[in-house]
Amino acid sequence: MKLNINNISHSYDVEVLHDLKFNLEGYKSIAIIGVSGSGKSTLIRLMSGMEKPTFGNIDINEMNVSSEEYRKKIGFVFQNHNLFPHLSLKRNITLILEKTRNKTKEEAETIALSKLKLLHLSDQVNKLPKNVSGGQAQRASIARALSVDPDIIFLDEPTASLDPILTHEVLTAVEELKGLGKEFIFVTHVLSFVRDFADYVIYMHEGRIHEYGLPSILDSPKTKELKEFMRKVR
Ligand code: ADP
Ligand code: MG
Numbered sequence: 001m002k003l004n005i006n007n008i009s010h011s012y013d014v015e016v017l018h019d020l021k022f023n024l025e026g027y028k029s030i031a032i033i034g035v036s037g038s039g040k041s042t043l044i045r046l047m048s049g050m051e052k053p054t055f056g057n058i059d060i061n062e063m064n065v066s067s068e069e070y071r072k073k074i075g076f077v078f079q080n081h082n083l084f085p086h087l088s089l090k091r092n093i094t095l096i097l098e099k100t101r102n103k104t105k106e107e108a109e110t111i112a113l114s115k116l117k118l119l120h121l122s123d124q125v126n127k128l129p130k131n132v133s134g135g136q137a138q139r140a141s142i143a144r145a146l147s148v149d150p151d152i153i154f155l156d157e158p159t160a161s162l163d164p165i166l167t168h169e170v171l172t173a174v175e176e177l178k179g180l181g182k183e184f185i186f187v188t189h190v191l192s193f194v195r196d197f198a199d200y201v202i203y204m205h206e207g208r209i210h211e212y213g214l215p216s217i218l219d220s221p222k223t224k225e226l227k228e229f230m231r232k233v234r
Helices: 040-048 089-100 105-118 134-147 164-180 191-197 224-233
Strands: 002-011 015-025 029-033 055-060 074-077 152-156 183-187 200-205 208-213
Touching (some): 015 040, 015 055, 029 040, 040 055, 040 152, 089 105, 089 134, 208 224
Parallel strands (some): 029 183, 029 200, 074 152, 152 183
Antiparallel strands (some): 200 208
16 A cells, blocks of 8 residues: 555544644554544545545655545545444435445345354344444445445444454454455554554554654554553553
8 A cells, every 4th residue: 555644634623633744654554553542533534535634644655645546445434333323224325325336236235244244243134233242343344345346445443332352253254355455544442453454554643653663563563552552451
């Protein structure tokens, strides 16, 4: 992945990201870590193009992230599964494919079933989100993100609302996707997953990229803030 963050600042009522400049090339799976409120979700939303920075711009793989071309190439998995509650797991996927990707009913069905199978949900496809476990619902939303065949998959704390067993189940399913040739940008508090899955780590602190590098920075943090963070999360 080629990532160019060009002097972005972002404000809601106050400024929460402060003039980030960051260029990176050659990694496929980037983890963003940091305490609550440090700006991780804001940054990942800006990188996905879902939200526009107050100042500056971001290019990923040589595309401006607000371009239509880029938007077609990404998938996003939210903290809470975000599935339509009144639709089955399968229909949650076929609807997107029919409405946004011009797939026929039959094509949409084939894709939905194959992605749900990949996430080990073949026996749950006709259930409503409320009738499956939190882990299954979150895996269905990963299947939905994959269904549009994105180049990059964003995940913002996909296991934040899950217990440790379901967290493990979901993260194992994500690790199994490694062979698909996709790129990943994700936020998580599960450092064992960062070590296993990320090939690059960005540590956010108070709206800035405070420390960054290979996952080995977790073992020998340079800044006192990352040292302290590592003490608190584990
Ligand atoms: P993190 O994901 O690391 O917890 P966020 O990016 O969600 O951090 O938040 C960074 C800061 O921006 C926090 O102070 C948060 O309260 C604020 N913030 C995030 N989203 C909004 C919003 N939609 N409106 C106002 N403030 C927000
Ligand atoms: Mg967040």
